[in-house]
Amino acid sequence: xxxxxxxxSRVICKSGTSVKIECRSLDFQATTxxxxxxxxxxxxxxxxxxxxxxxxTYEQGVEKDxxxxxxxxxxxxxxxxxxxxxxxxxxxxxxxxxxxxxxxSPLHFGNGTRLTVT
Amino acid sequence: AQKITQTQPGMFVQEKEAVTLDCTYxxxxxxxxxxxYKQPSSGEMIFLxxxxxxxxxxxxxxxxxxxxxxxxxxxxxxxxxxxLGDSAMYxxxxxxxxxxxxxxxxxxKGTHLIIQP
Numbered sequence: 247x248x249x250x251x252x253x254x255s256r257v258i259c260k261s262g263t264s265v266k267i268e269c270r271s272l273d274f275q276a277t278t279x280x281x282x283x284x285x286x287x288x289x290x291x292x293x294x295x296x297x298x299x300x301x302x303t304y305e306q307g308v309e310k311d312x313x314x315x316x317x318x319x320x321x322x323x324x325x326x327x328x329x330x331x332x333x334x335x336x337x338x339x340x341x342x343x344x345x346x347x348x349x350x351s352p353l354h355f356g357n358g359t360r361l362t363v364t
Numbered sequence: 365a366q367k368i369t370q371t372q373p374g375m376f377v378q379e380k381e382a383v384t385l386d387c388t389y390x391x392x393x394x395x396x397x398x399x400x401y402k403q404p405s406s407g408e409m410i411f412l413x414x415x416x417x418x419x420x421x422x423x424x425x426x427x428x429x430x431x432x433x434x435x436x437x438x439x440x441x442x443x444x445x446x447x448l449g450d451s452a453m454y455x456x457x458x459x460x461x462x463x464x465x466x467x468x469x470x471x472x473k474g475t476h477l478i479i480q481p
């Protein structure tokens with residue numbers, strides 16, 4: 247069964263509004279979660295690493311003020327797309343590692359959120 | 365330079381045939397892990413198989429096996445006896461380092477596999 251839950255699965259919003267996406271680890275604690283963005287027929291690009299109780303680590307080129315990440319508990323990380331614009335339309339997907347941070351532990355992904363900004 | 369290269373943007377394969385999806389990687393770190401994920405049209409990412417850089421044997425998981433050629437830096441995914449449900453995007457990914465930190469994965473561009481009846 248799913249170990250990472252992501253909500254909502256789809257959201258359509260108007261330009262200028264903010265959208266919050268939730269990522270929950272189910273039945274396990276995730277001190278670290280990862281947020282990816284995927285353009286149509288493209289690979290997944292790591293946006294940021296969400297750390298419980300501390301600031302997120304953003305990848306180069308990702309605006310931290312645009313994509314706000316909050317990881318307030320061991321089972322929940324949120325990504326807020328602030329003042330969304332049509333170019334922010336994309337598929338956002340979160341992931342977490344089940345178990346220890348060992349090299350062979352895979353990331354488990356949520357089902358993703360398809361954001362459309364009109 | 366790309367860390368993960370998947371040279372096949374798309375593949376058509378007849379049902380029940382075996383499929384090999386190519387993946388080459390680039391790293392100078394002696395410790396790394398290689399992963400394959402399947403992404404159906406629904407968008408979810410499904411973990412398939414893992415190969416560690418120090419693993420002596422090729423990884424296998426059911427119909428999936430990984431043809432790991434360390435000297436060539438390749439980690440091809442082999443799917444035996446393909447099924448219609450195998451149609452999806454397949455991504456090769458790598459984690460570098462010893463994993464003591466919180467490391468995300470670097471993904472290739474993916475291969476769109478279509479199984480034909």
